[in-house]
Amino acid sequence: MTIDQFNSIEAVETAMRSHNYICGRALATVIFLSLKLEKPILFEGEAGVGKTEVAKVLADLLGAKLIRLQCYEGLDVNTALYEWNFPRQMLHIKIAETAEDTRREELEREIFSPDYLIKRPLLEAIQGGAHERVVLLIDEIDRSDEEFEAFLLEILSDFQISIPEIGTLRAIRPPVVILTSNRTRDIHDALKRRCLFHWIDYPTFEKEYEIVRTKVPGIHDDLARQVCQFIECMREQDFFKRPGVAETLDWSRALLYLGRSRLDIPTVHETLGCVLKYKEDMDKADTDLFDTILHAIRQS
């Protein structure tokens, strides 16, 4: 599909669903606007609610190339944008020396040409647009430093990159940009201003049930319902890291492979590692809690 085919919110919603992403109308509206206005989207939300997945699905259904930049503390220009290929430049100089080539200016121009540039994700995304559509995913922006945010600003507002030795490279077709944040710290306002903002919440029971049914084919209706209800109750508990949709899916798959048809206390204990990822949380989740939750599920 091309972007022009998404001429309504409904079209986005249907297309996302056809690619197995159960997407609410609000999310579809934001994606629709992002495509129309050519503005990046900043997704915030708890871990495991499907922020990254949106980018993957979007790339898939646009037939676009997905370029992913995973942020981390200390991420710098050399890893995110571009780097000069030093060994190759050196080699070129040595060859010129041996051949007693004395055209210095020309040599300099040669070794600082795009041929000697190693493209990193952001440069690739800006330049890639010439041949094909690009979806640029900047994942977990909150883990990078503010320094990195600052130079993202130039890229996200004008879709251009300045390389001192070459000049400014401008995107022929701006990429579809998706940023995600787990809100471990506040993103700078200047960066936020350039983005459409959308908060992705934990899904409702109905939506999560639909997600499990779509993503884990072969799971029994009853088990899927029990899993979703159980997870919903677990999210109400005071855990350090509450289970996201990713955990629900992992757990459902695990239960399916183990051939379980219903939830009971031994099963929950055996597979708890799919749901809780911290020892403190594991310690807090005891048989009493499971008993209460399972009882509540049976009642409903």
Added chain:
Amino acid sequence: MQTIDKLGLQSAEILGRKVMEFCHLLRANGVEVTASRIIDTFRALKTIDLFRRGDFYVVLETNLISRMADRELFYVLFQQFWSGPAGAMIPDPCLPGWEDEGSLPPHSLDPSRSQLESTHGDTAKPDVPDAPQLAMYSPTEVLSRKDFGKMSETELAQVQRLITSMARQMAIACSRRKKVHMKSHAIDQGRTIRHSLRYGGEVIDLKRRGPKVGKTKMVVLCDISGSMDVYTKFLLQFLYGVQNGLRGVETLVFSTRLTRVTSLLRRRHIDAALDLISDTVQDWSGGTKIGLCIREFNDTMAPRMLTSKTVVVIISDGWDTGDASILDAEMARLQTRSSRIVWLNPLLGNSNYQPLCKGMHTALPYIHDFMPVHNAESLRQFGRLVASVA
């Protein structure tokens, strides 16, 4: 589909003006709405069906706000501004009539946030003036200078909110200062040459020597004895914010005994964390034996927690019922093991206060920074100090 283009000039203008008014209203309530955002909102409105209230809501929300914290405010303001008696708010029948009221996105909030601010109660209601006003008076300014001990219930609730946001800002400030270090420092010749060997002995990359950027390391010892009662709740709330915003912070509370509460503060809800702490800590609001507690810290936890870069923060009024010579010896030990000792004393907020009580007097020579901690403003100053030394 009812788009703006089909509205007719007059109605489109009225809608435009309404949207502008709404933007001003958001601004008046503290949401940062810039001109470029408003322009984008109008561009976005052109692409949607105005009769669908849910879509209209999402378009405004996604363009005009950019913080989780503003979502609740946006929801309330939207409901009040765009509904009300239909005639009064929307004078033209062509304008959004909105049949599908139910299609508003489900409104839910991050429970950890709403809990932090739940005590806010009535005061949380955003101010919706009849005519949008731009300049507003900021009660937080006054509040942040008032002593915790002299506050009313509502003020206490408001200041709690303030403290939470300050703790977060402090975490940001601390991570921001790292990059300053990355800038120019003396060239490390050895490393530069060693590195150049990789490129056949040519110097390409200059390696620089500079302070190694470490994670903020801070150990907080908080006095929870009876004399500190008024301040304890705020301090713990602040510690909760600091702990969850910064890496490498250890928190301990003491009165007659020392208790490590780092993992207890690692909860989603502040109230749950506070409850747990009061359940776990046996000596809540008891007397104070600062010297013995610091000795316990020095003996058991200091080797693991302290490095020569660690900042130790002691929060106490200095009323010590223990032996002064112990305090003296233990403060000396503590000083040699840490990079800096910051003592926060709520009594220092009183202009007549003199550090005469035995404990404070003994500890004073070992302290690098002696600061008040009686109101929100002083906590902010403390945050600045930590950002500059940690």
